[in-house]
Structure formats: structure tokens, C-alpha cells
Amino acid sequence: MTLQDRALACGTRACVLLAASLLEQAGIPVTRAARLPSEVGQDCTIVVVCGDELEDAGRLRLRQLELERRVLVCEISSTSAQSPRRHLALSDSEIQALCGLMDTTGFSQATPIGIPFAETSAALYAAAAIMATRCTPTQQALTQTIEVSLYSCAVNALSTFLPKAFVGTRASRMGNLHPSASPWNTYRTEDGWVLICTGSDDQWRKLADLINVAPADRAGLDKVVERVAAVQRVDGLVEGWTSHHSTAECVAACDGIGIAAGPILQVSHLADEPNFQLRHAEVAQQITQQGISHDSYRGVRIFQIVGLHSEASPSGMPAPTSTPDVGTTANSSMTGPLAGLRVIEIGQYTTAPLAAKHLAALGAEVLKVEPLEGEASRAWTPAIDGTSFFFALNNTDKTPIALNLKDVADRDHFAALVAEADVLIENLRPGALAKLGFGREALSRLNGRLVYCSISGFGIRSAYPARPAFDTVIQAMGGIMDRTRTIENDFPVKTGVSASDILGGQVALFAVILALVQRQDRGQFVEVAMQDVAAWATLYTAGNPETPGQVHVDADGSTWTTSDPRTGRRSVPVTGVEALLQDPDFQMDVLTMASDPNGTLWPVLKPPYRLSHTPARVSSVPGHAQPPVSRRNARK
Known part of the structure; x- marks a missing residue:
């Protein structure tokens, strides 16, 4: 059976534009439109649409095409169709505020993530779900509908913060620190700032040797729990060294001993970053000559x-032209x-x-x-x-x-x-x-x-074949920290979640x-x-900035306020992760339970994408890892 895909992306939100970019990178021709055209379905097999921007007539037209089995429709909306907030058409920053992303980012004050994180995540999940339908027979693929919720995508990113909420404690903002590792922070240098991240006691020992920490100053810092408890003392020792060296010297020295480190790169300087230049030479040249445009990404x-x-060297592949041989078990409506x-x-x-x-x-x-x-x-x-x-x-x-x-x-x-x-x-x-x-x-x-x-x-x-990389270093060297700046002092900060x-x-x-x-x-x-x-x-983000907003703090908590010509002035609460457990959207659209081999029930998260014919499911939590049976017997 032949399946020659062509896609139509309808809408102006980042989730639709980024999903279109992903399908193009998969080799699928994409037509973009701000609104759903009346002749939709005549020359496409996939429609990606923003549900928040879809008019009633367009929605009816898409439902008719679904009934006729002519197109696969992927609808990305701010919340699920059953949500009490469905009518609000929430912006990315408003979703960040409502779901805890904003509250987990920053230092003393909640800080919005500087990229449209929920929209980017939704675009990626939507594209993956669309491609997954191409692993089914052609007719089944065309009967599918996919729904993606930005709210659910954002909450699914909170795996490092939800555990504390599940046991009734609050996970606080930590700026550029790590809750379970030290040293791990932004340190002042002679000419700027450097990120240094250690992930083990052995890495700390190597760093301490590099920066000549005296034996007396190392006392009580051998174990990570000790360093986390004494984080200010540890950071003082590290910055006592970094402040006397340039950022480049600090990074080179850390590279030499296998410690993850990197500069906080400004997005405007991305074209000059050696690894970006090596891997994306044409884009770097375009940015150097013309600056960052709305479609540089x-x-x-x-x-x-x-x-x-x-x-x-890896390169792109052509678009799929036929139904693939992807497994040995036939698909059905229940798998x-x-x-x-x-x-x-x-x-x-x-x-x-x-x-x-x-x-x-x-x-x-x-x-x-x-x-x-x-x-x-x-x-x-x-x-x-x-x-x-x-x-x-x-x-x-x-x-x-x-x-x-x-x-x-x-x-x-x-x-x-x-x-x-x-x-x-x-x-x-x-x-x-x-x-x-x-x-x-x-x-x-x-x-x-x-x-x-x-x-x-x-x-x-x-350009860095031996350099280790933690999430924080990549945020710094990919421009995310430059875009995510604290409201109180415009200081670059990592996202609370591992973006x-x-x-x-x-x-x-x-x-x-x-x-x-x-x-x-x-x-x-x-x-x-x-x-x-x-x-x-x-x-x-740099080429397509979102409407700015402001965090307001009062006796009752914090709110995020924006002024948009389309929606006027609007405020939503900045919700803490622990409060999510009582949120109706979280309870209805995100949270579920799964059991481990001992029968213990665990709170887990539903996939943020819904496939109508071959649904994704979450059902179990793994037990402890065991050797293969033959190896278990051999080790007795």
C-alpha cells in the first residue's frame, strides 16, 4: 500500500509552526495557512491545526473529512476538550503559570521560561504521534485523530518536582543550583560567567585538585550530601578560583579533567559558537549576514x-513512501x-x-x-x-x-x-x-x-568530542538561559525543569x-x-517573540499578567507544583495510577497525546532490575 503524505498546518501559534517544521524535516511537504481553507482535504493527508484558533465551520469540515477517512487530523489546544478552561485559549506563558513551570524557575521570584516550552513540547509530541500512525496499515492511519494538550505537555515535564508533591512537601526554586549535586552553579569569571556541574564525588575530587582546595577546606565535603548541605561554602571555594580566570580558561581546564562546563551564550552570538558553526554552517552564515529572522529556526x-x-556523516532521509515493516504483531484497535x-x-x-x-x-x-x-x-x-x-x-x-x-x-x-x-x-x-x-x-x-x-x-x-554535557550546560550553550532571565535583576537562569x-x-x-x-x-x-x-x-523564540508579561506578588500569592490586543489584559495565578494535585485539569487529563510487580500503586502521568484508534497507554512501574535467568543461576 502506498502512503504519499502531504500536510497542511493551520494556525499562527508556535505549536503549529514548529510541528510543521518537524514534518518538513521528516521530508513531508507542508503547506502553511493562518486559517483552515474551505477546500481542505483535496490535496493533503495530514492536517495539523490549533484548536484554540479553529472556527466552528472549520471544525465541522474536519469532522466530515474524518468520517470520510480522507485525512489524519492532529488538533493541538491549550487544554483538553473536557477542561473547564477550554474556552480561554491560554498563551504559553499562562500555561507555564498555571501548571507550575513558572513557579519552579528563578531565584526569589517565579520566572517565566524564555522559550515557549509548552508549545515546543506539544509540537514534538504531536509530530511523534503523527509519525506513529504511519506504523499502522494505510486505512487505519487515515481514520485516526490525534489530540494534544499544551497543559498536559507542560505538566509531563515536571518529573523532578512532582515526587515531592506526591509525598506532601514543596519543591522550591533553586536558581542555577541542583537539588542533589554540588558544586553545580553559575560562577563569576574575570570576563563573565561560567556554568560548572559535577555529578559525582569523584568529579568533585578532580575539581578540588584542579582549583587547589586545601585539605582543611575539603573537610566535611567528601560526600555529595555534605556538599549539598554546605552549598554556599562549596560555591565560595569554586568562585574563588573562577573569578581569577576567564570563562574560556575555566571551560578549558574543566574539559581537561572531564567536568561539564560551559559559557552562558547569548542567542545573538549563536552563529559564532564553534559547535553550532560546525553543525549548522549555512544557518550560522545567514544569521551573521542578516541577523535572526522569523524563520531562522x-x-x-x-x-x-x-x-x-x-x-x-549523518544526513537527512527522504519521506516515507510506503507502509513499513515495523514489527511482528498485527495492530488492532486495542493495541x-x-x-x-x-x-x-x-x-x-x-x-x-x-x-x-x-x-x-x-x-x-x-x-x-x-x-x-x-x-x-x-x-x-x-x-x-x-x-x-x-x-x-x-x-x-x-x-x-x-x-x-x-x-x-x-x-x-x-x-x-x-x-x-x-x-x-x-x-x-x-x-x-x-x-x-x-x-x-x-x-x-x-x-x-x-x-x-x-x-x-x-x-x-x-567541536567538543570529549566534553561531557548536563542539561544545565546545554541550556547555557544553546541560548535557553540567555532567554530565561529573572524578573528582579535580568540575570540568566536555567529552567526549573530539565528543558x-x-x-x-x-x-x-x-x-x-x-x-x-x-x-x-x-x-x-x-x-x-x-x-x-x-x-x-x-x-x-528570538525570531517570533511572545507578548511580554509581568509577575505580580501580593499577600495572596503571585499572578502572571499579560496585555494582548486579541485578549486584552488578563491575569492567571502562578501555581505551585503541590497545588497541581487539586487542579481539575491535572486530575482529569494528566494523573493516573500504575502498579509495580509487588502490587504497589504509583502516581504516574498519562501521555499528553490522544490517538483515537490506537491509543497510548500507561499501566505499570518496573520492579528492580534482575540479571537474565541464566546469569542468575551462574552467579549463585
């Missing part, structure tokens, strides 16, 4: 796909569109786990490979029986397997898993899997149909599904660099 390719067996697929995840924290979580929600079987001691985020607090709420939120519907990939027998078992898989997705340092014997050529020999996705901070072809990690994981989700559609029995390599994704979002 469209030139930034946020994923790359190339044949798995080829070591050439997700990815039913029959097997996914292997080697992930930690957010990016790869987030992408794999949604592949599982869409019906794939996901095997999560963890070290013998379990993924590090299992130990975060709050937790139940050794599993953190954060881990539960990010790893629903996966089967964990404990493997030591430095052990020969475990590598053999991993190779056997790869041989039968459809997807391998990881967020290790570039080259880490190859050092274990599983580079692209080796993976291709094991499984010529494999889709292998690597997520990293700066990409495979990079670069989350958006990077969403891009990986979309790109993996696209590669599955395109593979036609040929293995594919997918590369996602989080800096590319951050730059894409900030360039869109």
Missing part, C-alpha cells in the same frame, strides 16, 4: 539519520501503533528513558538495560522500597534487565538481545558503546534492520519513529544533539 536540523552500516516492536534502552536520568517510555506507551516492548546496582536515579528521594518516584515517572511500562557490559557473558547476552531488537536507544557519552564492542558496524553485523539512536549533548560530529533533556528526549522519540517508518529492512543510525534542539527552540 527552520534551517536547524535537530536530528540526523543515516544508514547504520555507514560511518559517513498501540508500535505493537510488535522491541526496544532496548541503555539510558539514565531523562533523555533516553523519556523517549523509551513513550515508545512503550505507544505499544512497543521496552527492555531497560541497567548496571547491576540499578540506574542511579532509582536511589533519588523520595522513594518507595528503593525506587524513586522520579524513576517511576520516567520508566513506566519497561522490563528492567541488570547487565554488566564489561563482563564477557553479559556482553554476549546483550548481543543476543540486540540481534532480535528493532530499536536500540542510549544516552551514553559518544563512543562509550563502541568501546564495549558495540559500534555501528558491529551493531549492523548483529542486526541489519536495527534502528540505533544516540543522544548526546553536542553530537557525534562535534534541554526533555526536549532532546522528545526529538529522539520523533526521530526513532521516523527511522522505523523509513528503514525498509535497512538499519538506521539516528543522532540527536541536545544543543541543536536548544538552538532550534531559542532561534524560533
